[in-house]
Amino acid sequence: MHPTHHPSYEILLDYAAGNLPIAPSVIIATHCSICQDCNDTLDTINITGAALMDDLNDDIFDFSSLDKVLSKLEFQSNENDTKIENNNGVFDFNIPKTLQKYIPDSFNWKNLSSGVKTAELLTDDGFNLDIYKIKSGYQIPKHTHTGFEYTMVLDGGFTDNQKYFARGDFSLLDNSSEHSPKADPDKDCYCIVSMNSQIKLTGPIGRFINLINF
Ligand SMILES: [Zn+2]
Secondary structure, eight states: OOOSSOOOHHHHHHHHTTOSOHHHHHHHHHHHHHOHHHHHHHHHHHHHHHHHHHHSOGGGOOHHHHHHHHHHHHHHHTTOOOOBOOOTTTSSSOOBHHHHTTOOSSOOOEESSSSEEEEEEEEETTEEEEEEEEOTTOBOOSEEESSOEEEEEEESEEEETTEEEETTOEEEEOTTOOBOOEEOTTSOEEEEEEESSOEEEOSTTGGGSOSSOO
């Protein structure tokens, strides 16, 4: 698999250093488990970081940070297998192995609108991790966020701000980003999404609708 849209180097550094909360970390780990390029970059970061730690003076090193880094490195080292496993019995498409442990046996889907359903996978440190199902051909009304939105496509695809996102593609938006993603016309789109924010509708209709219920 060769995703087109990747996390930035800075995000991969934050992930490797254990500076990201669990929910966005799961998205980065899932992307890296199926993206050879980002997996290679992570390997380089981890090797460089390990060498750097060897050189650090014990007197100035924060061992609580070391524990965080080591736990992340161990987590990542288990995720280097780029194979994709079966669908875990929940979906009719393959779920990346890295993500499977976060997928429950059954879902409580919540309808956000006629075209969007979500199911929460976890909440930690202010960030949710949810699965989104966007109905084929549905366009989410124009909106922005009050914080960050990490997204990775699991199945299908969508077009957003004239860019196309397919399985494995990653996106990070902040409160300066306005968007209105539209799912492929012939297939439902599933994504994992991590947000620490509320959705703010910004289109001419959306401004008259209460938040969230798009
Ligand atoms: Zn990548």
